[in-house]
Amino acid sequence: MKVLIIGAGTGGLALAHLLKQAGVGIAVYERDLAPNANTGGYRVGISPAGSRALKACIPGELYDLYVATCARSPRYFNMLTEQLGEVLSFDIDDAGPNALDGERNVIRKTLRRVLLRGLEDDVFFGKALQSYTTNDDGSVTACFQDGSLATGDVLVGADGTSSTVRRQRLPDARLEDTGMVSLGGKIPITVETKALLSDKMFQGMSLIMAPMGFGAIIHSLEFTETRSDPGFAARWPDFVEALDEDSIGWGIWGARQNFPRDPSGLSGEQLRELGLEITRDWHPHLRALIRATEPSTIHDVKMRTSVPLKPWTSSNVTLLGDAVHTMTPGRGAGANTALRDAALLGRMLVEAEQGRRPIIEAIHAYEVEMLRYSAEAVQESKRQMDASDLAHRPVVGRVQLAVTRGAMRTINAIPALKRRAFRQMMRVRGEN
Numbered sequence: 001m002k003v004l005i006i007g008a009g010t011g012g013l014a015l016a017h018l019l020k021q022a023g024v025g026i027a028v029y030e031r032d033l034a035p036n037a038n039t040g041g042y043r044v045g046i047s048p049a050g051s052r053a054l055k056a057c058i059p060g061e062l063y064d065l066y067v068a069t070c071a072r073s074p075r076y077f078n079m080l081t082e083q084l085g086e087v088l089s090f091d092i093d094d095a096g097p098n099a100l101d102g103e104r105n106v107i108r109k110t111l112r113r114v115l116l117r118g119l120e121d122d123v124f125f126g127k128a129l130q131s132y133t134t135n136d137d138g139s140v141t142a143c144f145q146d147g148s149l150a151t152g153d154v155l156v157g158a159d160g161t162s163s164t165v166r167r168q169r170l171p172d173a174r175l176e177d178t179g180m181v182s183l184g185g186k187i188p189i190t191v192e193t194k195a196l197l198s199d200k201m202f203q204g205m206s207l208i209m210a211p212m213g214f215g216a217i218i219h220s221l222e223f224t225e226t227r228s229d230p231g232f233a234a235r236w237p238d239f240v241e242a243l244d245e246d247s248i249g250w251g252i253w254g255a256r257q258n259f260p261r262d263p264s265g266l267s268g269e270q271l272r273e274l275g276l277e278i279t280r281d282w283h284p285h286l287r288a289l290i291r292a293t294e295p296s297t298i299h300d301v302k303m304r305t306s307v308p309l310k311p312w313t314s315s316n317v318t319l320l321g322d323a324v325h326t327m328t329p330g331r332g333a334g335a336n337t338a339l340r341d342a343a344l345l346g347r348m349l350v351e352a353e354q355g356r357r358p359i360i361e362a363i364h365a366y367e368v369e370m371l372r373y374s375a376e377a378v379q380e381s382k383r384q385m386d387a388s389d390l391a392h393r394p395v396v397g398r399v400q401l402a403v404t405r406g407a408m409r410t411i412n413a414i415p416a417l418k419r420r421a422f423r424q425m426m427r428v429r430g431e432n
């Protein structure tokens with residue numbers, strides 16, 4: 001069997017590794033011109049289930065490299081007011097250097113570099129898919145913008161939110177605007193910037209729940225220990241310079257109607273001004289972080305979400321990750337779900353390769369299961385970030401915020417409730 005994978009992102013590369021290890025023929029086609037194209041310097045939070053899915057896909061040596069290139073694991077997940085008062089705080093088990101479970105933070109472009117290792121001869125850059133055709137013999141041919149063609153038995157669209165494969169395979173699938181907008185940046189960790197965060201904030205990730213439905217996230221990313229570890233340099237010398245600088249990342253979001261201006265199209269300086277305007281009444285330390293952020297690191301992020309899909313008749317053209325279920329960053333579940341897809345689809349295709357079930361039946365089994373869990377992740381992620389929610393209204397929003405904060409403080413005080421709330425949060429990110 002030969003599998004054509006469109007897109008060398010998180011899900012596509014994980015799938016490629018799994019299939020290659022099982023002896024399935026693969027070729028990955030990526031639109032970017034080169035491996036080090038600007039794939040985003042932002043952080044992606046990988047949940048324990050996301051790490052387990054990745055481990056199921058990639059060789060052990062590569063998994064070690066993934067773990068080693070993640071930032072120090074966060075110890076706490078904090079929910080705070082805009083004045084930095086604690087509402088709820090979960091202890092997250094320390095992942096430890098080799099532990100499988102645990103929350104991890106990775107820089108997206110570093111993760112891609114890790115996942116490209118071992119696939120040097122299998123990934124083709126500068127190959128933007130234009131369309132595909134299905135042939136009489138059951139094979140499928142990918143047609144690229146440069147006029148070249150590639151033929152295989154299965155085609156997997158792992159080509160992200162604006163998927164070309166999805167447009168042809170599921171022409172009725174739609175993305176909708178959530179009405180939410182956001183901006184974020186990052187700032188190097190120094191004695192001064194570290195002093196702006198409490199110890200629990202610095203050691204963890206913090207979500208801020210502010211009036212009018214505004215929200216923010218703050219997280220610190222430290223690679224210092226890895227950078228100074230001689231063992232790391234000896235084992236992966238070519239990855240020492242790939243480690244990001246230590247930084248504090250921040251993001252702010254809200255309903256477009258409550259933003260003083262739409263952030264899309266604004267320069268870094270203008271976005272910083274906008275951030276300061278929105279946070280006018282917030283804690284001075286948060287504003288100091290924003291004020292000191294280098295404008296070139298500040299970007300706006302669009303918040304789109306897939307409209308739930310109805311099941312379709314399976315064929316040898318399928319989809320995974322954002323291509324089939326784009327979700328808001330509200331639950332930090334997009335990459336985790338893409339990894340879950342890769343592990344599941346890979347397992348099914350290997351079963352087909354081994355003759356244990358026909359290819360289309362294997363793909364159908366994947367699609368049924370993927371549609372089930374991704375629908376929940378999309379829905380829960382939207383619930384967190386939806387401009388039509390009452391939270392964004394001036395009066396009723398304040399009442400709702402007060403009630404939510406009150407409920408969270410109660411949960412914070414009762415360990416059994418706290419454990420349940422944490423389990424529910426992790427379920428959306430793939431934890432059973």
Ligand SMILES: Cc1cc2nc3c(=O)[nH]c(=O)nc-3n(C[C@H](O)[C@H](O)[C@H](O)COP(=O)(O)OP(=O)(O)OC[C@H]3O[C@@H](n4cnc5c(N)ncnc54)[C@H](O)[C@@H]3O)c2cc1C
Nearest residue numbers: 007009010011031045129159160321322332333334335336
């Ligand atoms: C700021 C931000 C923060 C996020 N934080 C988190 C988080 O904390 N946790 C989490 O789980 N998720 C997070 N996400 C979501 C996560 O990044 C995505 O869900 C994840 O990258 C999806 O993986 P994927 O493989 O489906 O697609 P991608 O990783 O987007 O890969 C798609 C690939 O396809 C390529 N491509 C596109 N079109 C074509 C074409 N026509 N031909 C060939 N190649 C093509 C693209 O260049 C790209 O390389 C975040 C996203 C953003 C923007």
